[in-house]
Amino acid sequence: MQNGKVEKKTVGGGRPTPGYSLTATGEKVPDEQIQEWISELVMGEGFAYGYRKLTIQLRRDHQLVISKKKVYRLCKAMDLLRPQREKRIPYPKKLARNRIITGSNQLWEMDVKYGYIEGEERFFFVLSLIDVYDRSVIDYHIGLSCSGSDAVKTLQRALFKRQQFEQANKPVIRTDNGPQFISHAFEAACERFGIEHERIPPRTxxxxxxxxxxxxxxxxxxxxxxxxxxxxxxxxAVMEYMKFYNERRIHSSILDLPPHKFYKKAQTESLIIKEVRV
Structure with a gap:
């Protein structure tokens, strides 16, 4: 989690950037979501497109009102311009595979959720990490931005909380193809922590x-x-909800217990729940 400090993005001359684009119907789409769509086009589906063709594809697939200049800027920030894509990728993509989960700390899922602040007309981001067996949100990040570095810090805190650094069999981390998760920082951290990172195919x-x-x-x-x-x-509001979800909100798939209570009971008792298939 961040400390709540508010920072505004700026471009040359100090002009604030909106951090989003509009669709043809006027819906606001945050830049981070657009970057995720770009990464799916480039890395998920193997499109050999430059920023001009990516702009056309984004307009067609998502009805975005977006300029080539902005797509270029987003691609540059992600190191996805064509000269960079020709370089050897040091961390090969591992696709998610079917699994049967029988206990905590076997498979964790991470993803980003976008919220909107009407009073300030900008988005904020919630990155959550959940254990698929006990349903606990082990850790999360809230911020006005969400980078690969933020994902690394969230994962590191979760590993400390669950005392996984000394374990021989660490959790597998499953994500989509968002810019935070295809970043060099996140892949390098997974390798450093000794954990397997798998990514789901686009549109699944x-x-x-x-x-x-x-x-x-x-x-x-x-x-x-x-x-x-x-x-x-x-x-x-998000901090309060996270506490409510983990400590008080009952979950039917874990014996009508809140996630944290189920996790603690499962450490000392033999609890039987429906098999978790992912």
């Missing part, structure tokens, strides 16, 4: 079903229920 959110389900709850029970006037207000 069902393979990240547990974190997707949690983020739907976060939207329905927190983000979608109030209009935030400030980042501080949004930050506080």
């Amino acid at each position: 959110p069902n393979m990240n079903a547990h974190i997707e389900a949690f983020h739907r709850l976060l939207e329905e029970e927190c983000l979608g229920r109030m209009a935030f006037d400030s980042y501080e207000e949004a930050y506080q």
Whole structure:
């Protein structure tokens, strides 16, 4: 989690950037979501496209009102311009595979959820890491941006909390193809921590079903229920919801217990729940 400090993005001359683009119907789409779509086009599907063709594809697939200049800037920030793509990728992509999960700390899922601050007309980001067996949100990041470095810090805190650094069999980390997760910083950290990172194929959110389900709850029970006037207000609301979800909200798939209570009981008792297939 961040400390709540608010920083505004700027470009040359100090002009603030909006951090989003509009669709043809006027819906605001944050830059981080656009970067995820770009990474799926370039790395997920192997499109040998430069920024000009990527712009056309984004307009066609997502009805974005976006300029070539902006797509160039987003690609440059991700090191996805064509000269960079010709370089050897040091961390090969590992596709997610079917698994049967029988206990905690076997498979963790990570993803990013976007919220909107009406009073400041900008987005904020919630990166959550969930254990698919006990459903606990082990750690999370809230911020006005969400980078590969933020994902690394969240993962590191989760490994410390679950005392996994000294374990021979560490959790597998499953993500989509978001810019945070294809970054050099995140892949290098996974290798350094000695954990396996697998990514789901593009357009297969069902393979990240547990974190997707949690983020739907976060939207329905927190983000979608109030209009935030400030980042501080949004930050506080998300923190309170995370505590409620982990410590008080009962979950039918884990014996009608809150995630944290189920996890603690499972450490000392033999609890039987439905097999988790992912």
